[in-house]
Amino acid sequence: MVGVIKNIFIDNWDEFEELNRGNVRSIVYKEIKKMLNCGSLDMGYIEFKCEACGEIKKVGFRCKSRFCTSCGKKKSEDWADEMVSRLIRTKHRHMVFTIPKELRNYFGKNRKLLALLPQCASQAIMSWFKDLNKKEEFTPGIVAVIHTFGRDSKWNPHVHLLVTEGGAGKFTVWRKVTHIHYESLRKRWQKLLLDALELNLINVKKQFRKLKNDLYKKLKNGFYVYGKGEVKTAKQAAKYVGRYTSRPAIAESRILKYDGKRVVFYYERHEDGVRVEEELDVLDFIGKIIRHIPEKNFKMIRYYGIYAKNTRHKNKFFKLIDEKVAEFKKKMKNWETRILVTFGVNPLDCPNCGRKMKFNDIVYYGVSVKEKLKKQIFISNEKKIEQLMHDYGVIKGIIRDKIEPVFA
Structure with a gap:
């Protein structure tokens, strides 16, 4: 589920960027890009597989941005x-x-x-x-x-x-x-x-x-x-x-309304604890928080x-x-435990048969790490096999042109 702040940036960031070109710090561009792609499978994911029924679950990488x-x-x-x-x-x-x-x-x-x-x-x-x-x-x-x-x-x-x-x-x-x-x-x-x-x-x-x-x-x-x-x-x-x-x-919970043009949020005034509601144009809101x-x-x-x-x-x-x-x-702060404690559901329980799903692969930008490692291992082992066959042939005298002649 996409939060309201992320929706605000999805809807309006391109316009804000165009209007403020040259006035936005480079780190802001990087952090916004990370936040907008947080959890996207296009950027990469971890794949889990149920060995019992073959069900596959993909979990997108988090952006780890302080702004998210x-x-x-x-x-x-x-x-x-x-x-x-x-x-x-x-x-x-x-x-x-x-x-x-x-x-x-x-x-x-x-x-x-x-x-x-x-x-x-x-x-x-x-x-x-x-x-x-x-x-x-x-x-x-x-x-x-x-x-x-x-x-x-x-x-x-x-x-x-x-x-x-x-x-x-x-x-x-x-x-x-x-x-x-x-x-x-x-x-x-x-x-x-x-x-x-x-x-x-x-x-x-x-x-x-x-x-x-x-x-x-x-x-x-x-x-x-x-x-x-x-x-x-x-x-x-x-x-x-x-x-x-x-x-x-600003926390998501403090945003009361977003209609695509305006953002309404609240805060408690420090001086007297009175709740204050503020309404801003969405582009002003973006400038305020970035x-x-x-x-x-x-x-x-x-x-x-x-x-x-x-x-x-x-x-x-x-x-x-x-x-x-x-x-x-x-140790208890891992992804699986956090979801289990928060929602009471283990995210690695197979939705079809209830069995525990196991780690299967990591994919970066469409490239399978599992397949890449398999290929590297295959190439490495293929070269080792060729070397072993060559050494065996030399020892047995099969590859004669590689053996030094012996004179009586």
């Missing part, structure tokens, strides 16, 4: 599980570091600047922890997720973080920290980000410096930081992390402090979720 509502949801769940498996057994705090609207367009024009968001936010947190004790230099664990959209799907870069309520010191194994001075954190975040932007915006340095001074005057308490979300369990952590990772800018497709290989999730890849604290603490449990959950 189906694949993006799975990717979000997989990333959430992977991240939760890294967390240590302690309380975490869910924090959100935001930026004023005056800065948003800088990140839209230069997407590489988005990397500054988790970098500066984590620096603000780690510097505060280290200031608790200069000798100990306590280091927390931080998982940072970059987000480019708000609830209304508009361009609104910010960063979500899971932060340990405590840190590892140089001499003390762990110090519990339940209170963070948010005013101090806000001012650190403001200074670190504005300084980093100034260093990177060389072409508009004079213009940005004026804006920087204006923002210091306007926002004397720093940029807004939210940090009231307490995370105590692995289940809560997965919920928080899964909500903000690798998902499209803006949030990240650049190729750009990491939307970053790890800092004791969660950094090469940290000396890596194996010092108990994990929030047992490693064997995490591995088992990973």
Whole structure:
């Protein structure tokens, strides 16, 4: 079944592409093409066969695009599980570091600047922890997720973080920290980000410096930081992390109406929780959501402090979720199990006789891997047989012109 977002692009992408030729990023073309061909048998499929009755089932390859509502949801769940498996057994705090609207367009024009968001936010947190004790230099664990959209799907870069309520010191194994001075954190975040932007915006340095001074005057308490979300369990952590990772800018369930020309969707306003319905021309809707497709290989999730890849604290603490449990959950994420758990039906049960279907072939763009391998094996074995026959003939003296003459 094709989702409404995919239908919107099937119906209107060609027109949008023609009207915006030269103004669309190359990665967007690639991701849209992948999404539109997701599950198409023309692109390739896995073939299963029932040995009892000969029934064949073809399962098309998924696109694995973060923009695809189906694949993006799975990717979000997989990333959430992977991240939760890294967390240590302690309380975490869910924090959100935001930026004023005056800065948003800088990140839209230069997407590489988005990397500054988790970098500066984590620096603000780690510097505060280290200031608790200069000798100990306590280091927390931080998982940072970059987000480019708000609830209304508009361009609104910010960063979500899971932060340990405590840190590892140089001499003390762990110090519990339940209170963070948010005013101090806000001012650190403001200074670190504005300084980093100034260093990177060389072409508009004079213009940005004026804006920087204006923002210091306007926002004397720093940029807004939210940090009231307490995370105590692995289940809560997965919920928080899964909500903000690798998902499209809008869920299918939030689209109320699409008539081929207009799209009606809703969101809950952050300020007061009021449900707001918005109606857009379909081409404006497409432009709105493709803006949030990240650049190729750009990491939307970053790890800092004791969660950094090469940290000396890596194996010092108990994990929030047992490693064997995490591995088992990973194995249970395969295609067959996911459908069985979701719909209560095993997709590999033969629809004719009920027997279990078995893997039979992989087909890429109409080319059977099974037949290709058979051909390669046949050619390889044919050459081996020819060589063996030749060697046998030489040994038996059948091929005389290949034998050196023997003189008495």
